[in-house]
Amino acid sequence: MTQLLLNIDPVLIDWSRAQFALTAMFHWIFVPITLGILFIIAIMETVYVKTGNPEWKRITKFWMKLFAINFAIGVATGIILEFEFGTNWSNYSWFVGDIFGAPLAIEGIMAFFMETIFIAVMFFGWNKVSKKFHLTATWLTALGANLSALWILVANAWMQYPAGMQFNPDTARNEMVDFWEVLFSPVAVNKFLHTVTSGYTLAALFVIGVSSYFLLRKRETLLAKRSIVIASVFGFISVMALIFTGHGSAVQVAEHQPMKLAAMEGLYEGGQEAELIGFAILNPNKEVDNDEKPYLFKVGFKGVLSFLIDFDTKTYVPGIADLVYGDEQNQILPTEERMRKGKIAMNALIAYKEFKEQGNEEEAKLQYDILMDNYKHFGYSYVKDPRDIVPHVPTVFYSFHIMVIFGTMFVLVFLIFAWLTITNKIENFKFAKLLYIIGLACIPMAFIASEAGWVVAEVGRQPWVVQDLMTVDAGVTNISSGAVQTTFWIFAFIFTGLLIAEVSIMLKFIKDGPAKPENEGGK
Amino acid sequence: MITAEITHLFFQQYWWLLVSLLGALLAFLLFVQGGQTLIYTIGKTETERKMIVNTLGRKWEFTFTTLVTFGGALFAAFPLFYATSFGGAYWLWIVLLLAFTLQAVSYEFRSKAANVFGKKFYEILLFINGLVGTVIIGTVVGTFFNGADFSLNMLNNVTWHNETRGLETLLNWHSVSLGLSVFFLARILGALYFILTIQNENIFRRSKKQILINLIPFLICFLSFLTYLMIKEGFAVDANGTIFMEKYKYLHNLLDMPIVLASLLIGIIGVLWGVLKTLFGKNNYEKGFWFVAPGTVLTVFSLFAIAGLNNTSFYPSIADLQSSLTIQNSSSSLFTLKIMSYVSLFIPVMLALAIISWRAINKHKITEDEMNEKNGKSY
Missing domain, CATH: 1.20.5 (Single alpha-helices involved in coiled-coils or other helix-helix interfaces)
Known part of the structure; x- marks a missing residue:
């Protein structure tokens, strides 16, 4: 019996978490571009097929090549993530495999296959299949990629909010009893929409950024302007949906993961009329069990957090201390x-x-x-100590605020770019050069915001690998920490090498620009 | 209660057959990996190598996706296998993963300007993927017949009893002989695929030679694997779920399931027919691939079938016999398997789409002219 009681080396947990974080964050550099740029490319190709204008084909092919460079590396890291559930989180894999495995398999069977099949046509079919078939393949590739995202996000949402299942003591695992509850859990729906729209936003900023580079260099201006028109309109719609679903996600977090919400806002003592923090510097000495002030400096809006949760400024929002020590009045168990x-x-x-x-x-x-x-x-x-249920507050807090601040700025960026290109005033705009530089700067900012979002979601739910049902200590594979440490460094080494190669290839490709128009008529 | 048991067993068998099918398709699609180990052996000039890399490059994602789907299906249908084997045989799976990770970027990056490490580097990665990927996948399947070093506790948490975490399997000659069989067969398939899809005299001639060279070690490895499999003790399970050793278990499985026996025999004949017709047929026969590929699918499918069906433990434990995994004790719940079975109806749809896409791309052979076009997509 004693072997059931955990005696897991904390160093092992840290390295296993670090390895998963490394793989996930590296994977997430490439995935959001893929999710969004495919739609942008599909729109461009649709324009080409409708108008027959070869310039649009050239534009389509240019972005498609950038997509291809990016796609391979996303695939490479995706397979590691899938297998890592087994290699590094084997106890977790058994405990929830009956539910978690299904979306992963569906992703493979339905979505990933579709993407692969049509990517082949998209890349190599230009002169081999009809224009319409090719266009259909492009749209279906985009759909396939986004369906992949759906299933993996359903799986992730389930870890945050386990729904549609029941524990079976005979098999010592959770078993699915309602598929639709898993698929359409409000957490899953919000997470999917919020995550894919973040990908669309990032991809749109990527297109605007690269186009800004061309405008800055006064090259390929027609390609750049046309690309900006499509990307900025697409981006604006996406970022509005992003904000809307972000709010939806926060409401879900408030309901199902109150500790995460408290950490996002650095809220130690909860109450009614909870304050929304616009920005703040956290007091590094603050712990849940001391009386230090939580913030050194803050810009806050009283009652707004409560209001955002259910449109009532009087809504009670629990703080970190309430969740650790309990709050009888509001029926929170210690x-x-x-x-x-x-x-x-x-x-x-x-x-x-x-x-x-x-x-x-x-x-x-x-x-x-x-x-x-x-x-x-x-x-x-x-859980060994009640304080262990508190995630690392500064990481969650700053990531959340960076994400929100950047996201809000992007609204403005899309509006300005859309207005100036649609009215064709961008080249004569007084601050054009500055605007192009902002466009370029938005690329790294979008990546930071996007990664920060995942940090909020994943660090914010620590120590849970499945909310309230399994901690990371219980889910980890029983292996020597040295082994995981070794694979961590191997992955880090390989990922760094791959990233250097990919960035170098992309930069060179962008610098060289798209194929010259006179070569048109080839493939 | 009895009906429920039967129904569950039905779905468990159905899913084992699907996993077997995916495994079998994967084995045939490993022609991409086999071909990758022949880039320099068959391609002597820059253009020849480019043609080889491009014909494989149009198919690598099919293999990759099948591998991912194979993993996903195993996770969904037999999660205890996923948890036990992946968490237990840690290093074996990590090595396999790395081999495939490096492949995924190599096609795209190989011929691109400013790829930092140079063309040769990515070709080496493709070679490593071709060698390591095939040998390890085959060896892992070998453990289905030879067992692995684990035990499970009351909560089904795995303990691995060997410090090398899976690498010890590489010392089991019988499992490795299957790994090497997969490797040599993949090379034969790769060479046959070049003959099928590339319009080039030299590549044709050298591919033919490679088929002959790889046929000999393939036959030695595969026949010794198969012969020993037929005479060895196997891991059987009785009606109470107790595991016991049974003499000639896998031979019995073949005899008990005549369809599987037929599939194995037809598969082997298909492989040999395709190879021999290519080597000795008249008029430069080019379509041998279309015999060897289905032959491979049938053969590998039969091996999976005798590993898991007919009351057999498909992932036996040599550390604690009763910890061994069967399709019954390692599967998902009846509910999940049912849901997944609806999803599995998409598999034929996807296969049909894959065939359409394959045919559209393979309509014409790859030629030197196509490779030299400036504005086309090529690797």
Whole structure:
């Protein structure tokens, strides 16, 4: 029995988390461009097919080549993520595999296959298939890529808000009982929409940034302006949807992961009329168990956080301390109490298994009921100290605010670019040069905002690998930390090499510019 | 209750057959990997190598996607296998992963300007992927018959009993003989694919020679694998789920499932027919690939079938026999398998689309002229 009680090396957990974070963040450099630029390319190709204007074909092919360079490396890192659930989080893989595996497999069977099949036509079919077939392939590639995102995000959302399942003590795992609840959980829907629209926004900024470079150099101005028109309109619609779904996501976080919300806002003491922090410097000495002030400096709006959650400034929002120590008035159990209930659940599971083995069905049934009554606290049996349920607040707080501030700025960027290109005034604009520089600067900013979003989502839910049901300590593969450390550095080394090569190829490709028009008529 | 058991078993078998099918398709699509190990052996000039890389480059994603889907299907249908093997045989899977990670960028980056490391570097990566990818995938499948060094506790958490975390498998000659068979067969398939898709006299001639050269070690490895498989003890499971050793288990499986036996025999005949017709047929026969490829699919499908069906443990434990995995004790719940079975109806749709796309791209052979076009997409 003792082997069930965890004795996992904390160094192993840190390295396993670091490895997953490294792979996920590296993967996420390439995926958002893919998600968005495919639609931009599909729109451009549609214009080409409708007008028959070869310049549009040239524009389409230029962005398609940039997409291709980016795509390969996204695929390369994606497979690592899929396998890492097994290699580094094997206990997790069993505990939730009955639910989590399905979306992953569906992603492979339906979405990824579709993308692969049509990418072949998109890249190599220019002169081999009809224009319409080619255009259809491009749209279907875009759809396939976004469907891939749907399934993997459904899987991720499930970890944040486990829905549509029931624990089965015989197999010691959670089993799916309602597929639609998994697929259409409000967390999943919001997460999908928020994440893909962030990808569209980033891709649009990428196109605007690269086009700005051409305008700055006074080359390829027609290509650049046409690309900006499409990207800025597409980007504006995307960023508005992004903000809207971001709000939706925050509402879900408030409901299902209140600790994450508290960390996002650096809110230690909760209450009604909770304040929305515009920006703040956190007090580095602040801990949940001391009386230090949470902020050294802040710009806040009283009641706005409460209002954003359900349009009522009086809504109660729990703070970090309330969640750790409990708040009787607002029916929040102290973490210690949840830990106690979690242990009851765990012991009942062990007793259930033993009675089952002895063939004592009656006792087993009793233990089963105890287990089920306490199951929603199950994961707390792994928590050693109530303060361990607090994520790293500064990381979550700053990432969240950077994401929001940058995201809001992008609205303005899209509007200005759209206005100036649609009215064809951009080249005569007084501050054109400055605008192009801003356009270029938006590329790294979009990447930072996008990665920051994932940091909020994933660091913000620590220590849970499945919210309230399993901690990272319990989900990790039992292996020497040295092994994971070694693979971490191998991955880091390879990723760095790949990134250097990819950036170098992209920069050279952009510098050389698209193929000359006189070569048109080739493939 | 009994109906529920039967239904669950039905879906478990259905999913094992699907996993077998994906595994079999993957084995045939490994022609891309096999071809990658022949770039310099068959391509003697820059243009020849370019043609070789391009004909493979138009298909590498199919192999890659099949591998990902194979992994995803295993996770969804047999999550305990995923958790046990991936977490347990850590290094084996990591090495495989790295081999495929490096492949994915190599086609795209190889001939691009400013690719930092040079063309040769990416060609080396393609070679490594071709060698390591095929040998390890084959060896892992070999463990289905020879077992692995793990045990499971009450919560089904895995403990691996060997410090090398999976690499010890590389010392099991029987598993490795399957790995090497996959490698040599992939090379034969690769060379056949060049003959099928490239319009070039030299490539044709050298490919033919490579088929002969790789046929000999393939036959030695595969026949010794198959012979020993037929005479060795296997991991059987009784009605209570207890695992026990049974003499000639895999031979019994073949005899108990005549369709599988037929599939194996037809598969082997298909492979040999395609190879021999290419080597000794009249008028420079070019279509041998279309015999060897389905032959490979049928053969590998049969191997998967005898590993998991007919009351057999498909992932046996040599550390603790009763920890061994069967399609019954490692599968997803009935509900999940049912849901997944609806999804599996998309597999034929995807296969049909894949065939359409394949045919559209392969309508004409790759020629030197096409490679020299400036504005085309080529690797």
